[in-house]
Amino acid sequence: MKIQHFTNQLHLLKEDESTTRKGAFIVLSAICLVGCLTFVSLAVDIGYINLVKTRMQNAVDAAALAAAQEITNAVNTAPVGTADVTQYSRDQARIAAKDVASLNDVFIDKQIDVIFGRRSFNESTQEFDVTWNASPSNVVKVIARRDNNDTSAQDGKLKLFFAGVTGDRYSTIVAQAVAYVESRDIVVVHDFSRSMNFDSYFNNESSARLSDSQIEQNLELVWNDLQMPNTGSLAFTPQYLTTTKSDYGVSATVTFKYDDLEVTSAGEIEKVQVKYTDNSYQTFNGLSGNSVNINGSKNIETAWVTARGPSENEPVTVTNNGISVTYAANRKSATMSSPQRIRELYVGFTDNSTDYRSYGSNGPYNASYSSWKEMDYMYLEVLDGRSYWYYFNAPNGGNEVTLQFDDSNWEVKQAFGLTGSYPYPRGSWDGFINHARNYSEFSSRGFRETYGGLTLMNYILRDYPGHWETPDLWKTRHFPFHAIKEGHLLLCDFLEDLGFDDHLGMVSYDTSHRQEKTMYDSDPNVPSVNISSEPITDNYQAIRDLMQYKQAAHYSYATNMGGGLEDGIQMILDNSRAGARRTILLMTDGNTNTMDSGASSSLPHGWDWDELFDYDGDGNSDYYTNSSQRRYVLRTAYDAVQNGITVHTMSVGIDADRNLMRAIAHLAGGHFIDVPGGASVADMESEVEQAFHRIASFVPPAKLMNQD
Structure with missing residues (x-):
């Protein structure tokens, strides 16, 4: 009985425990389910937020890159007459940022969310810093926002899926990106060889491309710009030697x-x-009249003219050293004309009597004299600084007189007033006259033995173009050098206006080569320059001056391109800023024809023509050369590549070695620009300026800035 009761009680107890445990699990399950749902909703919403933020970040990254690149593009494409190019470029960059963001379904307010700044090198920290809201700008920040309480707006807060379970159903998201265009350290390597003036005088190279009239115009530019002193009566258009002689009342004029x-x-x-x-010798007899043309067979050195003077009782004019005296038919009066003031007159008569007249230091240029007696001769002293009496015979009429005329250098100098000293360190008036007599390019053009600015400038540009020979040639527009000079100045202007903190240096080459850092000249009109402490500089005026006062063949004549490129590389290695893009612009108008003594043209180990110069991807080299000078340049360009330097190349004129310049640019990751030159210098100037503009525009691709 007791046992049965105990068993029943135990059974009831088990039933109560089972019922209680079932209720606790339901509660626990409900709590766990709510927690799981919360975590799931958080995970979904956080994932959604991250997805949207990633899309927004990608959009602002692309928008910032596009805006930064558009700044440069807009500077290049700004319409002519744009008053504020900087503002125009900013406006275009804002448009680019908005358009690119829109393509990614992200809204930005171009006036608020696009912010400009300037990235520049801090000399004290030796790092690049960004100054926001500075102009000109090379940095762009683009911000995308989803923070508007109006969730229906394009920038409205992001509506979440489950966040309402735990709180606010909307999330604020902001994404931003900063893009910049790298500053460049650019070294321009200029060709200063003599061929840089070839388009401005007669030679085989210029004649192959330019018309004679164009070369004449170029020579006239040099003549007008040079303003050469002591040139007497020379006009630009050259003239033949013409001299006049007289004796016993007979005068004649001969043009050689x-x-x-x-x-x-x-x-x-x-x-x-x-x-x-x-x-x-050759004699031409049986002549008559007052004018004859003599057609000789060879170069005439001297001429003797036999002529019969005026008959009795006719006026007669006698000349001496530019002074003329005309005696009346009865020889009892005379008129005098002199380029200098007449100071004294002494007259002799046929009866052996004499007369004297003084006019003083303010005497006339033209005077007359008369007497009741017949004159036999006259002496005049003029104010020409010589204190010399000039003799004028009063001959009887009908005399036969032979006059001698010499085509000598002395006669040329007297005829054209080239009696002063030659004004430059090298060259001479005799050298000029001999050039006019003998230069082969003159004979077919009708300029042989003619004297004027045209033939004089041809002499200087061909024979004495160096700064140590004719130092004033830097003032002149001689081509193609002047076109390159103008392009160089344009490059400086463009980089300064662009404001990307690009720094510029300059190297020149000819027979030798040098880094252009200083300039000191005895000419007070030439400014002094010294950028030795910072040869790659943002002192654009110094870089302008270093080129402005240079001339073709400034230092020497030949073309050592490899040496110039070596100096350019060394300037960058010694002076480039950390974080700046290293760039060289190498230009020439001709062919490299010399190299440094002891320089090697051996190519580096592993050199593969097919690999390095396969332009079209067919596996075969598109350039090859055996020339030691060219290999020297290529080896040097290869060194530039190994040092992370980009080399752009420019060939100017018909004689430039285009194949080599194209190969260098291909090897060194640069652009090759060809300026063949048109039919005129104006064409070349325009093409060169466009080429330098393109070079300046080859800014590196925009980069995103690490904002950590």
Whole structure:
């Protein structure tokens, strides 16, 4: 009985425990389910937030890159006459940022969410810093926001899926990106060889591309710009030597035209004899009249003109050193004309009496004299600084007189007033005259033995173009050097206006090569420059000056391109800023034709022409050379590549080695620009300026800035 009761009680107890435990599990399950749902909703919403933020971040990254790149593009493409190019470029960058963000379904307010700054090198920290809201700008920050309480707006807060379970159903999201264009350290390597003036005088190279009239115009530019002193009566258009002689009342004028003569006389010309430069003679008899043309067969050195003077009782004019005296037919009066003031007059008569007249230091240029007696001769002293009496015979009429005319350098100098000293360190008036007589390019153009600015400038540009020879040539527009100079100045202007903190240096090469850091000249009009402490600099005016006052063949004549490129590389290695893009612009108008003594043209180990110069991807080299000078340049360009330097190249003119320049640019990851030159210098100037503009525009691709 007791046992049965105990068993029943135990059974009831078990039933109560089971019922209680079932209720506790339901509660626990409910609590766990709510927790799981909360975590799931958080996970879904957080994932959604991250997805949207990633999309927004990608969008602002792309928008910032596009805006930074558009700044440069807008500077290049700004319409002519744009008053504020900086503001125009900013406006275009804002548009680019908005458009790119929109393509990624992200809204930005271009006026608020696009912020500009300037990235520049801090000399004290030796790092690049960003100054926001500075101009010009090379940094762009783009911000995308979803923080508007109006969730229906494009920038409205992000509506979440489950966040309402735990709190606010909306999330604020902000994404931003900063992009910048790298500052560049650019070294321009200029060709200063003599061929840089070839388009400005007559030679085989210029004649192959330019018309004679264009070369003449180029020579006239040099003549006008140079303003050469002591050039007497030379005009630009060259003239033949023309001299006038008189004796016993007979005067004649002879113009020497190499192997021809033009002869005129107030009297009757009866005979002309000529002597050629080979010492042979020829006589032309039976002549008549007051004017004859003599067609010789060789270069005429001397001419003798035989003419008969005016008949009795006719006026006669006698000249001496530019002074003329005209005697009346009865020889009892005379008129005098002089380029200098007449100071004294002494007259002799046929009866052996004399007369004297003083006019003083303010005497006339033209005077007359008369007497009741017949004059036999006259002496004049003029104010020419010589204290010399000039003799004028009063001859009887009808005399036959032979006058001698010499085509000598002395006669040329007297005729054109080249009696002062030659004004430059090298060259001479005799050298110029001999150039006009003998330069082969003149004979077919009608300029042989002509004297003027055209032939004088041709002489200087061909024979004495160096700064140590003709130092004033930097003032002149000689081509293609002047076109390169203008392009260089434009490059400085563009980089300064762009404001990307690009720094610029300069190297020049000819027979030798040098880093251009200083300039000191005895000419007070030439500024002094010294950027030795920072040869790659943002002192653009110094870089302008270093080029502005240079000339073709400034230091020497030949073309050592490899040496110039070596100096450019060394300047960058010694002076480039950490974090700046290293860049060289190498230009030439001709062919590299020399190299440093002891320089090696051996190519580096592993050099593979097919790999390095396969332009079209067919596995075969598109360039090859055996030239030691060219290999020297290529080896140097390869060194640039190994040092992380990009080399752009520019060839100017018809004779430039385009194949080599293209190969260098391909090897060194740069751009090759060809300026063949048009039919005129104006064409070349325009093309060169466009080329330098393109080079300046080859900014590195925009980069995203690490904002950690």
